[in-house]
Amino acid sequence: MTSTTPSRGRRRAPTKMERAAGKAAALQKPRVILALLLLLGLTSVMLLDGYLRSEIGNDARVRDGAAYDKVPQKILDGGPLLTFTGGTAKTQSVPKKTIVLTFDDGPTPTWTPQILKVLEDNGVEATFFMVGSMVSRYPSVVKDLVDQGNEVGIHTFTHVDLSYQGTGRLQRELKQTQLALAGAAGITTTLFRAPYSSEINAVDNYSWPVYKEIGNLGYTSVFVDTDSDDWKKPGVSKIVQWATPKNNKGAVVLMHDAGGDRSETVKALGTYIKKMKAKGYSFTTVSGAMAKLNRAANGAGRTGAAGSGQAVEAGIGQTGTGTGAGAGAGAGAGAGTGTGALGEQPGGTQSAPGSSSTNNSTDKVNVEQSGQQKATGSTLYEGKALVYAVAVAEWVLPLLSWLLLVVGISVMGRFGMMLILARRHYGQRNRKRGKGGKFSWGPTVTGPVTVIVPAYNEKECIANTLHSLAQSTHPIEIIVVDDGSTDGTKEIAESLGLPNVRVIRQENAGKPAALNNGVRNASYDIVVMMDGDTVFEPDAVHQLVQPFADPGIGAVAGNAKVGNRNTVIGAWQHIEYVMGFNLDRRMYDLLRCMPTIPGAIGAFRRDAVLEVGGMSEDTLAEDTDITIAMHRAGWRVVYQEHAKAWTEAPSSLKQLWSQRYRWSYGTMQALWKHRKSLTDKGPSGRFGRIGMPLVVIFQIITPVLAPLIDVFTIYSMIFVDFWASLLAWLAVLVVQLVCAAYAFRLDREKYRYLAMLPLQQLAYRQMMYLVLIHSSVTALTGGRLRWQKLKRTGEVGTPAGVS
Numbered sequence: 001m002t003s004t005t006p007s008r009g010r011r012r013a014p015t016k017m018e019r020a021a022g023k024a025a026a027l028q029k030p031r032v033i034l035a036l037l038l039l040l041g042l043t044s045v046m047l048l049d050g051y052l053r054s055e056i057g058n059d060a061r062v063r064d065g066a067a068y069d070k071v072p073q074k075i076l077d078g079g080p081l082l083t084f085t086g087g088t089a090k091t092q093s094v095p096k097k098t099i100v101l102t103f104d105d106g107p108t109p110t111w112t113p114q115i116l117k118v119l120e121d122n123g124v125e126a127t128f129f130m131v132g133s134m135v136s137r138y139p140s141v142v143k144d145l146v147d148q149g150n151e152v153g154i155h156t157f158t159h160v161d162l163s164y165q166g167t168g169r170l171q172r173e174l175k176q177t178q179l180a181l182a183g184a185a186g187i188t189t190t191l192f193r194a195p196y197s198s199e200i201n202a203v204d205n206y207s208w209p210v211y212k213e214i215g216n217l218g219y220t221s222v223f224v225d226t227d228s229d230d231w232k233k234p235g236v237s238k239i240v241q242w243a244t245p246k247n248n249k250g251a252v253v254l255m256h257d258a259g260g261d262r263s264e265t266v267k268a269l270g271t272y273i274k275k276m277k278a279k280g281y282s283f284t285t286v287s288g289a290m291a292k293l294n295r296a297a298n299g300a301g302r303t304g305a306a307g308s309g310q311a312v313e314a315g316i317g318q319t320g321t322g323t324g325a326g327a328g329a330g331a332g333a334g335a336g337t338g339t340g341a342l343g344e345q346p347g348g349t350q351s352a353p354g355s356s357s358t359n360n361s362t363d364k365v366n367v368e369q370s371g372q373q374k375a376t377g378s379t380l381y382e383g384k385a386l387v388y389a390v391a392v393a394e395w396v397l398p399l400l401s402w403l404l405l406v407v408g409i410s411v412m413g414r415f416g417m418m419l420i421l422a423r424r425h426y427g428q429r430n431r432k433r434g435k436g437g438k439f440s441w442g443p444t445v446t447g448p449v450t451v452i453v454p455a456y457n458e459k460e461c462i463a464n465t466l467h468s469l470a471q472s473t474h475p476i477e478i479i480v481v482d483d484g485s486t487d488g489t490k491e492i493a494e495s496l497g498l499p500n501v502r503v504i505r506q507e508n509a510g511k512p513a514a515l516n517n518g519v520r521n522a523s524y525d526i527v528v529m530m531d532g533d534t535v536f537e538p539d540a541v542h543q544l545v546q547p548f549a550d551p552g553i554g555a556v557a558g559n560a561k562v563g564n565r566n567t568v569i570g571a572w573q574h575i576e577y578v579m580g581f582n583l584d585r586r587m588y589d590l591l592r593c594m595p596t597i598p599g600a601i602g603a604f605r606r607d608a609v610l611e612v613g614g615m616s617e618d619t620l621a622e623d624t625d626i627t628i629a630m631h632r633a634g635w636r637v638v639y640q641e642h643a644k645a646w647t648e649a650p651s652s653l654k655q656l657w658s659q660r661y662r663w664s665y666g667t668m669q670a671l672w673k674h675r676k677s678l679t680d681k682g683p684s685g686r687f688g689r690i691g692m693p694l695v696v697i698f699q700i701i702t703p704v705l706a707p708l709i710d711v712f713t714i715y716s717m718i719f720v721d722f723w724a725s726l727l728a729w730l731a732v733l734v735v736q737l738v739c740a741a742y743a744f745r746l747d748r749e750k751y752r753y754l755a756m757l758p759l760q761q762l763a764y765r766q767m768m769y770l771v772l773i774h775s776s777v778t779a780l781t782g783g784r785l786r787w788q789k790l791k792r793t794g795e796v797g798t799p800a801g802v803s
Contacts (some may be wrong), residue, residue: 084215094250114424132157141182153191182383442549452518484508554635558601593691621666
């Protein structure tokens, strides 16, 4: 029997849904790009943070005991201040009874401010050799330090031994630290101290070329006369003793404001300053000491030799020219020439440490900070951009770490709930004896039911679908609703000549409209809904309708299985169906908050469907939508594991993406549509306060955040500890394998497909994450999707043919 809705003899105008679909299609590409940009942003933030913490690009090698025969003896016997004038090395010593306090490895928000407080209380300035990565993380500490009158120098960006590095890495370390200083305090500097350096007599054949290159770039390298060894935490008295120079000599004294607990350093500092002042010592910065040397060499009141030459720029880029003391700053012997390979210095001129000069010809430079220059131009803006980027990373990474913890707890909690509740569900539904006797829904349901088959261009599958229904052991009426097919689906269905089959023709209006048409035309009180590409087992309908013996049950979810599972993509989906969908349904069934009746196999009371308004076109997940509506109306929804149907899963990644994108987005639409259930009373409120949070946590939030596990794992494997990270990943895989094996056992599936699980975790799961992220972006941007028709092959035949 066939009934057809007549069509007009002219072209049909597009429906409202089709017009919206056309607009949505044009918006999908930007949303995909946005989703990928979010992923790229996350990766970039992690890489930046890893670089700052020396997890990326870290080279922990420290050279020791190398030969020094290629280092000039006059350098090894010289003072701690090394400069180059015209390519010629020169060292200087700190004047007698003068202390240059220097602090390495900072800044830190804990110890640097405490040290600054001691310095301020005692009226002393110091020079801080800072690690660029720390500067970018704690810019406010650097600004306070400079504003207090202290001086800064470069201690590289990642605290790496430069004797192992090439020219490219050397210049990056300098440039990045200069940018960090520019962004933090608006300055650059010409002072440098190499990590792991000590007294100048420790310069060896490997480090000497590095110092020559740095000197030719216009930097003054600062070594140590007296090392307090405060990093050993020897006690306050020892630190004071070891930091005290002998025989009233001047000295560059080394302490630390980072690298561990510096409480002893803070306590010792005040005592040390008072002791040295009592002995007649004065305190100054590196530039202040060099100014003293200049005055001694050139006469009181003079700050440096006058002359013209090429001033070395300590910034980034190319050589800049101006008037100044030259690269051999502080030597005071005359004009000098330096080669500024680092580039154009903001402010235009490079002042020598210890020289009294002006910056930009307007700003008076404090002599004790004359090794610093005001950053301007691109250096200033690039530096601020670096500091802002680091601030974002410093905020985002802790948040991501907490989210990772939440995801981990959620994932493990879900696994635990599924295993416990699924076991209990299986035990209840398959009980054959014991307390309560054999499980039963009630009196056997034997009355005829209506099976509705919505079909749109299903020529490859419709014959197999109808033949499987014809073998049903339960009396059924079959209604095929042809939704405007153009491939002869209607004709194929009619030509089969099967009994009890009606074909209803309608103009293309979508699956919800086709199902509603079928419900209106159904002859019986129970309707079974299925997809046009699905094949039922002979007893599927009979098993599916048995729960309706309980008058409180309004809908039943069947057990959908992947028929085309003998491909890689099919096997992945098979694992997902058995482990994810069916274990989830067992859990939700016991909790009485089943969120979705699968479109492939589900049964409803006809009156209940009409009561909630039928299949809604408000969302793309009409099955989830009506399931939630049934809960809110007070009906119970259950899972019948013995009602099995075989569906043709997408056979290509593109089709799989389209299907899961629609599912994910439709689920979000349905949850948003029924959000008022969160505050409702009665059955609706019960679902809203139990089912809704579980679905949001387990099906949206956790999958959206789950890529954090993989991203952090990959990051840790590459940059932190490969074997520890690999073992952690394998441990999670074992947990998943146990859950999957148990799910396969409950469904009596063959375990051989589990061999695909590791590959599924590496490839398929990542795709599902991206799909959900894409769906979330679409939902947040207010987009709408259209129904995507998947290409079918008809390869899923009778259930007996499925292996």
